[in-house]
Amino acid sequence: MWDRRVVEKIKEVVGHFSISCRFKNVNDHFEWAFTGIYGPNLNRKRQFMWEELVGLNNWWNLPWCFGGDFNVIRFGSERLGAGRFTCCMNDFSDFISLHGLMDNPLEGGLYTWSNSNSASRIDRFLFSPVLVEYFTHFSQKRLPRVLSDHFPILWESGSHRRGRIPFRFENIWLKAKGFLDKMKSWWENYHFQRTPSYILAKKLIALKTDLKKWNETNFGNIIVKKQHLWSKLNALDVKEDNQPLTEEEKLEKATFRANLEKAALFEEISWRQKSRVLFLKEGDSNTRFFYRMTNSNRRNNCIENLMIDGSLSSN
Template sequence: MNLKIISWNVRGLNGKEKWLKVRNFLRSWRADIVCLQETKLEWVTRGLVRSIWSCPFIDWLYLGSEGASGGILLLWDTRVVEKIEEAVGHFSISCRFKNVSDHFEWAFTGTYGPNLNRARQFLWEGLAGLISWWNLPWYLGGDFNVIRFPSERLGAGRFTRCMNNFSDFISLHGLMDNPLEGGLFTWSNSTSASRIDRFLFSPALVDHFSHFSQKRLPRVLSDHFPILLESGNHRRGRIPFRFENMWLKAEGFLDKGKFWWENYHFQGTPSFILAKKLTTLISDLKKWNETDFGNITVKKQQLWKEEMLEKASLRADLEKAALLEEISWRQKSKVLFLKEGDSNTRFFHRMANSNRRSNCIENLMINGALSSSQDRIADHNEQFYLNLYSKRQEQHPFPNVLDFPRISRDNMD
């Protein structure tokens, strides 16, 4: 049996237009079980369920939102699994399922984790009690709102208590956390990214399903990527060669291919020579793709990460420059009752300009006439102070009449 489960934070299911878009994506993904988080719906009706999943054989369970926050909706195809029991918590909904084909029983929990550490501890305790109560192989998936390692968040540099608590919960119950295929993060915006959505499962499920893969699907309608968990007995054969059209955009690719082709030399019939040259060309293309061209997805992720880091660096430089500008304008404004660093640049700028207006001489009486010419005012002020502080010859009264006694040279010491 093959089982496909989708987990997706949809950021709201309000509006018929979004229902139609979600319906189209669910139809293309062909999942057996779908868990949607952050529905922002207090009530879920049959009509809404029919609007977002076209499968006629459907059943569902939901956790209503608190106002416009939270909400979980779990949908499943009744031709694949049958619900035996259900449980609804504060941050999760759980179903005890039985496979229709082989009657294998297992449990699934969909969660939308809280942001507060104290509330997270309540979530871990509730899930632990459910595991102990049902005592079945278990799938756990959803938006946990927490990461396990610093590498799962862009820019994170150290472990935190909530990371350690999450890893302790996984280790305590022996859950498996498969690597994510198709990308590093499951949520991102213009400045940050993290892996807060994932699937966990019990080792006992490995005895029933020989293959597990956790994949990130393309992001649509939300800032969260949908996550697909596939479980089953997949047998992968030899992957056939496929020519990639993007190779044609690589610099010098056509010249390299022509050089290879012209330097292949074989003996035999024309059809044999053509077949051997094609086989050799395919081998060279595979080697070139691995060693020179590289994995374009990995390159894209690396460039994207470098871009995020560069943006963060530029933002830090901009904030520093803004603070220096504020310090400069504060000094010019002579305002001391406001401190630096509180985004008061605009106020300091106005005060400095006000001081400049107070220090400006708009009109001045020059030689009995009122003048507003700044050049004449500047020249007059300059000449005034030159005359004031220049050394001039002055007539002293009675220069030869008054005789003042003087200190003799002998008494100078």
Template structure:
């Protein structure tokens, strides 16, 4: 049922309506859990499914991915001729909310079941925020209906095609000491001849190259900086626990904590810019929220496919593992 060259099954559990498996990725050792479910048609029995999944969810403290035919829609708009929330829909929404799961948008169609007269979206994948953070390019896609009244859907962990990356000014650069003065000095040093518009364009192009080089060689990657500082802080705190309270250790710890605060502030500014959530006041370090919004923007802005008459061209790779629901 899975490619053993990609994931390793560690443990599994079988319920009345679902099968769950704890996996470990072969390439990076990352552990996560998957739950495959088939929902009953009766509302009373479906509530038992939510209770079962909630209980299984508590088995392992790892990122989760759930998928299956739940035999219920999340919203009235996902079912033809249905315009009001039902009790069963409210139970489903409550289940998603209480487990803090993400209902990813469906690419390639609005529904997953049709008998030719009616349609609804009964099948879906739900993922935890930590699972989505590990695969930020995840997308949920509907395939062609063949022999069943259900459309197959699959979860592609590398589904968003990345084209050429255009240069963007990063607001976090402004937190670097002497940044404005450095840019001003660069700008003054550029010498070009021609029309004013040509000189301006040439200066901007030269500035872009200097900023990219400075960002790579001097400013550095925020994640790497944070990891290095956290490791050093942990090491210094270990020395303190051993009774090593030398002045140089305490001074170094203060420096590391100050640098870590600066890096965390830069990280917050970076994700705030990517998410475009400018309504939050400065100091609200909701980095996880910014991750979600930025990833959501990327999914919404991505072009998954183009249609030319009856021909559809997809722009997605499947180099990473993906799950399919039939």
């Protein structure tokens, strides 16, 4: 669930309301902690959650990031129709103030949970100011939801630079209507002269060119499509925060969700291929697992030493 090329997990702790991990950056060995939270619904149990988090913070004494469903709001404006301040709201703000945590504004919407009758911001990320020195450009954004009452919250702090991606045949192309017929037509229209091996090599080069062109103009980038659908769905979610949707907009929202599920399936197939995991059944869906396996394969492809003239060399 994390990139081991970037951070290394040192320790983990499981509590009643939280799961915490202690991390160390690979590059600069800076140590910090992250805690995932699921807060209680009952007011009388929330004090136990604060005590648990305070104990963890005092034990490790590290720069910290807390994130998850706190099941409590800070201000009246964070719940639809809320009135006066409550003791639970004051306790939440006291916890943030006591530990000097930062609470960035939520981008992309007002609330993180809603049903047909109510809406509130009960999910958020909090973090120590020291983390800003090591992870820049912090932001928390509300993403569109598909099935849950909760909106996913994305906590961002920059991106990694990547090199040029080599060409690979994508298994998801086989899901496109008429793709095999198109490939057959391309192959039969390639004409080269010389030896059979030369002809095969030339045909494969020509096929690669046509596949890349077809992917750019017809099939498209699955990640970009998915982000576009998220954006459309989020726009309707934001509108629904303030006013009911029309029947046409509800139908449009249902279409976006169906297309988003299809795009997510294509993304899973792509990660399955990259991870080279062949023993899972169709329907075993966990993109993070495939992502982890892909990174593992990349690490295994690294040559750490060679036997040269009978001597082991790592230089």
